[in-house]
Amino acid sequence: MAATEEGNAAAWVTVEEWAGSSASALSLTAVLTASPSSLTSRSVTPDYVPFQMWDTLQGLSTYIRAMLSTQALLGAIGVGEKSATVIGATFQWFLRDLTGMLGGILFTFYQGSNLDSNAKMWRLVADFMNDLAGVASGATRAALTQHFALANNAADISAKEGSQETLATMLGMGLGMLLAHVTRGHALGVWVSFLSLTIFHMYANYKAVQSLSLTTLNYERSSILLHYFMENGGVLTPQQVSKQEHILPFWSSWRRLLGIKLPHEHVAKTRPYYRNDNYFLLDKGGSVHIFIHKQATATDVLKSFIHGLVLAHLMQKNKSGHSDARQWIDEKYNTFISKLQIEGYSTERLLSHSIVWRAHWSHGPSEEKLE
Incomplete structure (x- = not known):
């Protein structure tokens, strides 16, 4: 049996099987040609x-x-x-x-x-x-x-x-x-x-x-990616995010503020900024609370979380909160998502805990109704 490699670029390996009763009476019985890269790198991720x-x-x-x-x-x-x-x-x-x-x-x-x-x-x-x-x-x-x-x-x-x-x-x-x-x-x-x-x-x-470089978006990976994008205008690769991501559970500090329950009288002042969305945000006690509509899709949940991160980031810089966050989402959110997709991230949904509380609201000519 002999193996030869032809061309560094292609890196094809040919394996030949010979059989016979003696060295002078051999015959070719089988040939197998394969590329190692086609067997691994194209079917599984590098990690x-x-x-x-x-x-x-x-x-x-x-x-x-x-x-x-x-x-x-x-x-x-x-x-x-x-x-x-x-x-x-x-x-x-x-x-x-x-x-x-x-x-x-x-x-x-x-x-x-x-x-x-x-x-x-x-x-x-x-x-x-x-x-x-x-x-x-x-x-x-x-x-x-x-x-x-x-x-x-x-x-x-x-x-x-x-x-x-x-x-x-x-x-x-x-x-x-x-x-x-x-x-x-x-x-x-x-x-x-x-x-x-x-x-x-x-x-x-x-x-x-x-060694894992996951391409799905959860709370922490979304935060790392958004922070870098807002500061530099680019998007980190999955390998770069993996180096910054915490693994040990006691280092995780995310609070469950997505899909919460709150009386409707607390939200009237912020609802006008989210008339065309299936979510709305409320800053209360230094935290950003996210309310999800009953008809919200997985992409709406992802957008709501990114919007909440933007609002929290702007509040830390003493900016005017909801109006600036609304402007950022309208102007840069689609660009951010497009760059994530180019780097190979899955932007169909946010991996989060189960959203127990979902609200239903409607807009009238002079008032809002929240259930």
Whole structure:
């Protein structure tokens, strides 16, 4: 079998298979010509390979630690000892599964609709908090798979990820069995190995999500992009935004001021600025509150949030708030969205929490009505 490469620009690889009874009696049996770039770069995003590399490494550390944990658990319930009882071992194993299931139920109730909006953050949280991984990891994995699939090949990517995880599991179990055998009977060695693998697991996980350059718009990415556009007139690439984006959850400071409920008497002074929109804004207590109409579309929600960010930015500079924000939206919003699309961002919607409160209002010749 021989492989040749012709032309650096095309980077095509030809693989030929020859068969025969001797070196002088060979015949060509198969020819395969392929371009590596066509197999990868055109079907997945550039951040796919580094993410999968770090994700595989953290998976390996997980399975090795699982072997050490299983060995310690079986030893704790008396496996190999004459005094061990079947009912005692069964009860302890049941308690382990029960605590994991209860944790998953509680987490679903608390954060179910927020996982798609902050996929990177919750992917990291899922691996740090192993008891909740079944909920958060599965939900964010679907969002990341859609991000990677440039050619609408999400099923193909999912299948390959499954094969990769199976291979990592087999390799991790083998290495774990070897390490468990080496550290058997040495408690200090088990603890040092487990803690070292845990630290490496968290580091690899952090590097995996840090390598992601998502093109969807959530609260923080929208804010970073808008701030740069208002200051410089340009748009950052997804890779540049990724370097500024916070990953750890306790660094996120976004308050839920989108789609809130407020008595209608507080909004009469600002409604005239939003007569043609399916939303309106209210600045109150140093915060910008956003009201969403019942008939508002996903693009209306995105526009309302950008409008709110513009209003907050102008208020910090002691400008005249609503009128200047209205002028900015009328003159520059479409340009901003067009530049985002050129850089590859998805501008169809804003990834946000579920909007519970939606209002209905109508305009009359001399009054407004809000419900």
